Amino acid sequence: MTTVIKGGTIVTADLTYKADVLIENGVITEIGPNLSGDETLDATGCYVMPGGIDPHTHLEMPFMGTYSADDFESGTRAALAGGTTMVVDFALPSPGQGLHDALQMWDNKSTRANCDYSFHMAVTWWGEQVFNEMESVVRDRGINTFKHFMAYKGALMVNDDEMYASFQRLAELGGIAMVHAENGDVVAELSAKLLAEGNTGPEAHAYSRPSQVEGEATNRAIMIADMAGVPLYVVHTSCEEAHEAIRRARQNGKRVWGEPLIQHLTLDESEYFNADWDHAARRVMSPPFRNKKHQDSLWAGLMSGSLSVVATDHCAFTTDQKRYGVGDFTKIPNGTGGLEDRMPMLWTHGVETGRITPNEFVAVTSTNIAKILNCYPRKGAVLVGADADLVVLDPNKEKTISAATQQSAIDYNVFEGHKVKGLPRFTLTRGQVAIYDGEIRTQEGHGKFVKREPNTAVNKALSTWKELTSPRPVERTGIPATGV
Template identity: 40%
Template sequence: MAIILKGGTIVSASGRRQLDLRMADELIQEIGFELRPECDDQVVDVRGHYILPGFIDAHTHFELNNGVTGTADNFTTSSRGAIVGGTTSIIDFATPEPGGTLKDCLAEWNRLAQDKTSCDYSYHMTLIEWNTEVEAEMDSMIEEGITSFKMYMAYDNLRASDADIFEAMLAIRKRRGMLGIHCENGDMVNELIKKTRAEGHLSPHYHPLSRPPAVEAEAVERYLMMAEQADLPVNIVHLSAQRSLEAVIRARGRGQKVFVETCPHYLVLDDSLYDSPGFEGAKYVCSPPLRKKSDQEYLWQNIITDQVDTISTDHCSFNFKGQKELGMTDFSQIPNGLPGVETRPTLIYSYGVATGRISLEKMVDLLSEKIARQYGMFPQKGILQVGSHADVVVWNPQGEGVISVKTLEQAVDYTPFEGFQTVGKPHQVYLRGQLVAEDGQVIQSKKGRFISRGSSDWTC
């Protein structure tokens, strides 16, 4: 039996058309004007709604242990939030144990995700060590459909040397993979934290002061210099600051191919929240930190001018009670990370599309199509066309709401967007043709599958 969505407006990155859509056997089977139902077809009237490709979040930490505590959410709870919000695919960061193999890491992430996840999923493989054995394993990762990798320039337990990053770039270049890096100067962060603590400054107010825009921008500049020498198109994850994006624009002016990702919290929150009453500022501790309103506005301007390519979330949830509170007497001990996978689409619609900053087509590009192209998922994902997966969001542009932790699917005990007024929300969400969420409720769970990805599209 097929499902026909009738009377809606299909939206892609390149335009919109008022057409019907038929889906069956997990795929989009037909798109056309006034499609005629067959005798057993289910017809769904979606007049007044947009029909959008399922959103993709390319930056999640559904299960992460920072060495002290683990995330409040897991693949089960985070993915329920994902589908309710309209995100039908995610790419999570798989992180090996020190001295562990990539193969063992993949097996562990499959154990965490398989038969527990409500959206489709894949992984970036994190490289916390670099040696000949790790390079040899990269080929097996590519064969498994994991074609993107992550490295860190900060965090002592994760960061790689410049020499290791450069060598990894050359290896990834041979395999036509994608590299993303957490760009902060780890030595400077450590010294600034040490200095700030020695001065007795221990509240959340000092978190952004210990990780100023300069330490991000310096790391971006250094990363791009290495990428230029390696002749590798690269990705900058969770870019937060004007100064960092200016470095990217200069590199692009020299002819470099650079992908830039930012996150909703850098677009709608700012560093004044670190001065919230009591210890409330801890809720917003993430790295890079929230920035000034001027950085926020600069990011929006450069989303409009295509200098920012994608918006993902860096979803990494720690409870305020008992977890964020670990840093009650020392901001540097507050677990870093914010939840966001559930709220990203409605935030970008509310504060981007509904305000006139960006078009709905641009939102589809930022949250779906360009991500699919960049990470080797297109046209399986990221677009509504015949033969693609029937990952579909029926979007109600009139739906109004207020974000509240009380109504979210996530398990974490707060949302950084509490009280935000929203307009526009998913009415129905289909994963490979199955209705999995409707009007904020999960209809079917744990239907997600692993996505084997191809080579990155370096030209998109």
């Protein structure tokens, strides 16, 4: 059975051209004019693009005394409805738990996925077992990215010595370090002070995490990664201070990538000052939403290339779950949704406004991610031989975002009421049409795990450079006799 996508304009990270796309057994087999197949998808007036890759999700994650509400079934259904065809979730060992043990739990949950997925591994504690298991996680399981939380003190946070040890290990293994960059010690101090002064509401979450805590931690992680000789990926970059650290590091030749979220690009801190407790608490996430100055910085980073990708950090909690934090903002589960909305929100606020081009849109939602995480060109490409993970985006299709019509399991949407233009006419996951003109045709269990090899070109270049410039003894001709 073959499928042809006919009459559309192909938009990739570097090209825009008219052609049909032929798909057989889940992969692209031909691109060109006048193709035909058993099934035809009419893409007239549409852009045919690589499906989105969301590099940062937390599906059914145990966190802050509960589990995030979207699992691999509802989460990947939401993803496909919005044009995203692959998610990368974080396998999170609890303190003392082995990495393979945690992976087993994520393997069990992910069997329900509707689209392909991969995992990042989190380093939530440090010891010989973690050091040893990292090797087989990279070599046997095909996971080359390891996240370190510099915040969530007393829970997931690791200290600088642990981070440095883990980064060095990753440099040896050809992996990539990731960080949640916030100074967890300062956040803990500020939170305790705010609570003691009677600041218990959701707005205090934002007060407890000013942009300086993120800027400091981002810069610290960059310097530690540079000393360890490992490439660094900074998740959910939300502010100018963090962006500035990334921008400066990149200009100085360091291998660093920054990942803004669609929430930080389009929603601001005024949400926390809403008089309705539920409204504000539903938007509690770390880092918190910022002001317009920070948003402009993030947009400029995407336009100039100092920031590389756009994610969601999809970690959705219901209103009831958010209410665990009534009377104490530190108990509000941190996280917001966005899987269904990332692509349409970015198209609307990025492409429709002229802030980014359609090709840049493809780069930051898909191709750059596939290249950094090392699954390109199987993913993130419209090329013969690539998986047929595609979105046929209709630039004239509009909707108003509403929890009433969303795929996510939660009872609200942080983008509620936002009008978006640029929606999938079709979304294909390895050739299977999962979204057909608004109709959900997802298949639970269709998704497969995507292995990602270590030692990317960036790893090789960085380790070559580090080796070349490493400290070595000076060769001297005349060495004086030992003094008495």
